[in-house]
Amino acid sequence: MKKRWICLFVENEIGVLARIAGLFSAKSYNLDSLTVGITEDSTISRMTISLTSDDKTFEQVKKQLNRSVEVIRLVDYTDTPIHMKEILFVKVNGCSDADINELFRISKVFNAAIIDYDGATVLLECTQTENRNNDLISLLNRKFINRIEIVRGGSVAVEAVCILER
Amino acid sequence: MKQITGADLFVKALKEEKVDVLFAYPGGQAIDLFNALYGEKEIDVILPRHEQGLIHAADGYARSTGKVGVCLVTSGPGATNLVTGIATANYDSVPLVCFTGQVPTNLIGNDAFQEVDIVGITRSICKYAVTVRKREELAETIKKAFVIARTGKPGVVVVDLPKDIQRAYGSDAYPKEVVIRGYKPQLSVHMGQINKALELLNHAEKPVFLIGGGVNIARANKEMTQLAELTGVPVVTTIMGKGAIPTAHSLYVGNLGIHGSFAANSAVSNCDVLFSIGTRFNDRITGKIEEFAAGAKIIHIDIDAASISRNIVVDVPIVADAKKAVCTLLGKAQPLSISEWTDEINRWKREYPIACPADRGKSGLTPQMMIEAVNETFTDAVIATDVGQNQLWATQFLALDENRQMLTSGGLGTMGYGFPAAIGAKLGNPHKNVIVISGDGGMQMNIQEMAAAVVYELPIMICILNNGYLGNVRQWQEMFYDRRYSSTCMRYRRSCETGCNKPNQECPEYTPDFVRLAESYGAKGIRVTKTEDIKAAFESAQKNKKTPTVIEFIIDREANVMPIVPPGNSLNDMILESEGYGE
Numbered sequence: 245m246k247k248r249w250i251c252l253f254v255e256n257e258i259g260v261l262a263r264i265a266g267l268f269s270a271k272s273y274n275l276d277s278l279t280v281g282i283t284e285d286s287t288i289s290r291m292t293i294s295l296t297s298d299d300k301t302f303e304q305v306k307k308q309l310n311r312s313v314e315v316i317r318l319v320d321y322t323d324t325p326i327h328m329k330e331i332l333f334v335k336v337n338g339c340s341d342a343d344i345n346e347l348f349r350i351s352k353v354f355n356a357a358i359i360d361y362d363g364a365t366v367l368l369e370c371t372q373t374e375n376r377n378n379d380l381i382s383l384l385n386r387k388f389i390n391r392i393e394i395v396r397g398g399s400v401a402v403e404a405v406c407i408l409e410r
Numbered sequence: 411m412k413q414i415t416g417a418d419l420f421v422k423a424l425k426e427e428k429v430d431v432l433f434a435y436p437g438g439q440a441i442d443l444f445n446a447l448y449g450e451k452e453i454d455v456i457l458p459r460h461e462q463g464l465i466h467a468a469d470g471y472a473r474s475t476g477k478v479g480v481c482l483v484t485s486g487p488g489a490t491n492l493v494t495g496i497a498t499a500n501y502d503s504v505p506l507v508c509f510t511g512q513v514p515t516n517l518i519g520n521d522a523f524q525e526v527d528i529v530g531i532t533r534s535i536c537k538y539a540v541t542v543r544k545r546e547e548l549a550e551t552i553k554k555a556f557v558i559a560r561t562g563k564p565g566v567v568v569v570d571l572p573k574d575i576q577r578a579y580g581s582d583a584y585p586k587e588v589v590i591r592g593y594k595p596q597l598s599v600h601m602g603q604i605n606k607a608l609e610l611l612n613h614a615e616k617p618v619f620l621i622g623g624g625v626n627i628a629r630a631n632k633e634m635t636q637l638a639e640l641t642g643v644p645v646v647t648t649i650m651g652k653g654a655i656p657t658a659h660s661l662y663v664g665n666l667g668i669h670g671s672f673a674a675n676s677a678v679s680n681c682d683v684l685f686s687i688g689t690r691f692n693d694r695i696t697g698k699i700e701e702f703a704a705g706a707k708i709i710h711i712d713i714d715a716a717s718i719s720r721n722i723v724v725d726v727p728i729v730a731d732a733k734k735a736v737c738t739l740l741g742k743a744q745p746l747s748i749s750e751w752t753d754e755i756n757r758w759k760r761e762y763p764i765a766c767p768a769d770r771g772k773s774g775l776t777p778q779m780m781i782e783a784v785n786e787t788f789t790d791a792v793i794a795t796d797v798g799q800n801q802l803w804a805t806q807f808l809a810l811d812e813n814r815q816m817l818t819s820g821g822l823g824t825m826g827y828g829f830p831a832a833i834g835a836k837l838g839n840p841h842k843n844v845i846v847i848s849g850d851g852g853m854q855m856n857i858q859e860m861a862a863a864v865v866y867e868l869p870i871m872i873c874i875l876n877n878g879y880l881g882n883v884r885q886w887q888e889m890f891y892d893r894r895y896s897s898t899c900m901r902y903r904r905s906c907e908t909g910c911n912k913p914n915q916e917c918p919e920y921t922p923d924f925v926r927l928a929e930s931y932g933a934k935g936i937r938v939t940k941t942e943d944i945k946a947a948f949e950s951a952q953k954n955k956k957t958p959t960v961i962e963f964i965i966d967r968e969a970n971v972m973p974i975v976p977p978g979n980s981l982n983d984m985i986l987e988s989e990g991y992g993e
Contacts (some may be wrong), residue, residue: 255592258541263533270534298717307716312536312557316592 245377247276248302249321249401252291252309256282260314267312273305274295276331277374277398288316292328292401294374325404331397332356332370332377336388339364346387353359354380375397412757416548417446418580420509423552425452429480431837433468435457435461437484439511442576444482456866457839459858460804461488463830464714465495465508466856470505470831473817473836474792476629478560479504484511486524487536489570490531494824496566497535501821502650503627514574515543529570537565545578553588560637562595564627593661595711598737599730607685607709607726607844608742614683614707616751617643620666623650623820624712630733631812635659637736641743644755646674648689649801650820653810663755664764667695667818668975669802672762675981677755678703687711691721692821701980703729711735762986764806766969773943777875780963782806783944784845784873787952789813791843793834796828796852802971804847825842829872829896833859836868840889843871843952850876850900850920860931863958870958871951872928874908876914877967878920885970889985890977928960939964 254260260282268275276294279281283290296371297305302322336347347366356370362386370380377396414422420443424432431454447455458464461483468479479499483489489510499506513522518541538558542551548571555567581984611617624806625634635655642838645655646663655662664671666678678684684706689695696702702722710717710724713733718727728735766778774911779805784793793808794817801818810816817835819827828848828901836844838959853874863870884898893911902910925935932955938946938961951959970988975981 258543259529259533259539262530266533304716304720311714311716313590313593 245296245298246322246333248295248297248305248308249326250291250293250295250306250317251319251321251400251401252293253283253317254289254291255314255316256287256289257314260289263312264293264305265316267308268295268305270273271308273301279398279400281400292399294399303390319403321401321403325407326401327402327404328373328399330374330377330399332372332380333395334368334370334381334384335393336366336368336384337364337391337393339366343388350380350383356380412774413579414582415442415446416545416571416578416580417442417992419548419580419584420552420571420576421446421450421453422582423549423584424480427460427478427545427552427556429453429478431456431471431834432480432482433458433464433471433834434482435464435484435488437488437511437524439485439513439573440482440571442573443509443511443571444661454837456862458830458833458862460856461491462495463856463859463862465492465506465831466498466824466827466830467834467837467859468506469495469499469504469827469863470794470817470834471838472499472506472834473502473831474815474835477505477838478556478684479506481506481508481772483508485513485524485528488524489528490526493531493535494537494822496532498819498822498827500536500566502623502819503564504566506566507552507559508566508568509569510570511548511576512541512570512572515572516574518572526572528568532568535566536568538562539568539570541570541572542575543572545575545580548575548580549584550588553585554590556665556931557588557590557982558593562593571916573669575679575786576732577694589974596715596729596731597734599734600728601738603726603728604735604738604742607711608739610683610707610709610726611641611685612744612746614681614746615748616681617641617683617746618677618681618686619643619652620648620678620684620686620689621651622648622687622689623646624732625651625654625736628688628731628733630736631655633733633736633740637740637743640740640745641749642678642746642752643685644752646677648692648695648820649805649818651689652805652808653816656811657809658811662753663759664958666981668697669806669971670695670975670981671764671806671940671972672973672984672986673755673758675756675975675984676752679708679980679982682708684708686724687735688713690714690717693721696721696981697983698810698978701982731740736940765971766803766972768865775944775963775965777803777963777965777969778807779941780873780875780938780965781847784847785949787945787948788843788845791815791845792817792839793845793847794828794835796846796848797823797825798849798852799873799877799885799969799971800828800847800849800852803875806971817848828852829863830856832843832870832872833868836870837866844868846870846872848872848874849881850874850878850924851880853924854922857927860928860933860958862960864932867956868958869955871948872958872960874960874962875922875965876920876924876962877969878917879967881969882971883966888968888970889974911933923925924960933957934959936961937964938962
């Protein structure tokens with residue numbers, strides 16, 4: 245089993261997201277994250293899909309996606325150099341002064357930002373890789389157990405311009 | 411530019427696509443389309459009696475003619491009644507375009523009367539589905555639908571037409587061509603891979619061609635036969651591939667799979683090179699997958715990249731159209747010296763033929779006799795089967811060649827398919843004999859189409875093998891479930907004892923009486939209970955030129971399809987005869 249990344253260019257039409265997501269459920273493929281947004285060409289949407297699978301299943305995933313009429317192009321990002329980011333919001337409730345100081349320290353180390361704050365609740369924003377965000381969440385989960393609310397955006401990825409190795 | 415309604419453009423598009431038969435059932439949200447079709451001379455508009463029968467008829471038309479089958483139904487229940495037929499056709503790569511009426515665009519999502527999201531419902535069972543949302547996109551969308559349905563791996567396209575689009579005026583132009591940027595069917599054959607495949611084949615000592623439905627769909631039968639003759643390599647087929655070369659050909663071994671012949675299963679189990687074309691290695695043909703063709707190098711040609719190395723890991727994958735690939739191979743292949751191997755296969759064929767034992771039947775009338783009578787009587791025929799034992803016997807015993815074609819629901823296994831498919835086949839092939847081989851269960855699933863067959867004056871011959879059971883499930887219950895005949899007896903009445911597994915006692919009368927039912931529709935009905943009456947029944951049916959003829963064959967209630975590979979077994983672990991089973 246290995247973590248995989250796919251970049252998918254699809255027709256920007258009603259129902260295409262359902263078709264792609266439906267393919268994963270119909271074939272019992274495990275989908276970790278899927279983001280979609282319009283591109284510089286308004287008729288094309290671009291998806292970043294991550295999944296964890298063995299080699300054989302991943303080959304099938306790519307073939308099945310490729311045979312969809314709505315899929316214009318599929319690029320496998322698994323082993324190519326890419327920039328990848330995921331937006332993450334974490335709201336921490338019931339903070340004492342000491343908690344808030346700790347959160348400021350954490351945000352500095354993780355390169356996150358505290359973007360909202362009302363005395364007892366702090367809102368962190370972090371735009372990092374999925375793994376880095378996982379680390380932040382696990383740390384906050386330990387320190388502020390049952391007091392955090394998480395919103396993750398799913399990853400977006402783009403090929404690197406000058407990096408040669410992943 | 412002339413302005414016409416969407417409905418008029420729809421009719422124009424059908425004509426441009428050379429649609430000569432339209433299978434159509436009207437309704438509120440399709441009424442404008444039917445209005446535009448009123449009095450239409452160039453398109454034969456057929457009104458089946460149920461939308462499921464309708465789409466199977468379109469499917470039978472498409473399979474038997476090679477043309478795209480076209481359906482038109484209304485929204486809501488009209489559309490949902492297509493669902494089984496869409497899955498049936500798509501699974502067997504049959505090109506269909508299904509137009510569904512839809513509520514006006516401003517009502518979509520409002521839970522309007524007869525509104526369903528048919529595009530959403532069919533998304534996972536068709537090749538492409540789309541709702542037309544703008545009148546100006548109508549022409550291009552219809553063109554796209556036909557192109558997608560008929561090219562590459564053929565399949566079903568659903569085009570959902572909201573009522574306001576049907577009524578809206580717009581351009582009358584219909585494009586000759588269309589560009590679909592995400593859709594690029596494989597058109598070429600990779601020569602490097604073909605050379606690799608031939609390298610393997612030429613050095614093989616025990617090679618076998620395994621041919622699936624792809625060769626029939628590509629209509630590469632003649633070329634496939636030439637390739638087999640040129641190389642001398644024996645040919646095994648799947649159910650869908652049957653007829654790829656004439657079944658009487660000396661190089662034809664038989665069907666493989668769980669009801670395949672001993673020779674075919676042994677050939678695949680023992681071969682050293684398995685050269686497969688147009689099959690997806692479905693579980694019905696592989697048996698226990700770890701032991702399938704265990705000692706063989708496998709070459710796999712298929713139009714669908716996703717079919718390759720999915721169920722079976724192959725050594726030489728080739729994504730190509732079957733006809734193009736076979737033609738390419740024809741130019742480069744050479745004769746092989748494999749007489750020891752072909753002798754061995756021929757010995758298996760001789761020593762272990764498929765046969766329905768007559769002694770098991772109380773009447774002596776076996777399915778094999780009936781099917782062999784079809785073989786002898788009709789040299790030019792389209793034979794549609796239903797699903798179940800009738801289908802399996804047909805796939806075992808039917809003789810197929812360039813003039814005899816079989817239509818069967820191989821992938822989805824849809825009961826109720828055979829009879830309506832035959833209606834479509836007869837409409838597409840008015841000069842051919844069209845024969846249905848059905849069971850008493852499947853026949854009742856679309857019996858209402860008898861009215862359509864009568865009103866369109868289609869002299870179809872409908873053979874019902876009546877054993878009073880849902881026989882295929884009953885056979886499994888007999889062999890693998892301790893004779894617990896749960897919900898499979900068609901002669902059961904409330905007054906019967908519960909848990910009955912004794913079919914040969916005084917059972918209640920079968921209902922319906924198929925002969926009288928046929929007569930009530932205005933068709934002809936014949937019942938055959940004795941072997942010696944089979945021939946006369948077919949002769950009588952052939953004389954009936956204006957209406958369908960139902961011939962009900964009363965067969966042994968517990969006749970089994972043999973041989974069988976028990977579930978979980980490998981192909982070379984078959985039960986050959988049904989002795990030891992039954993009473």
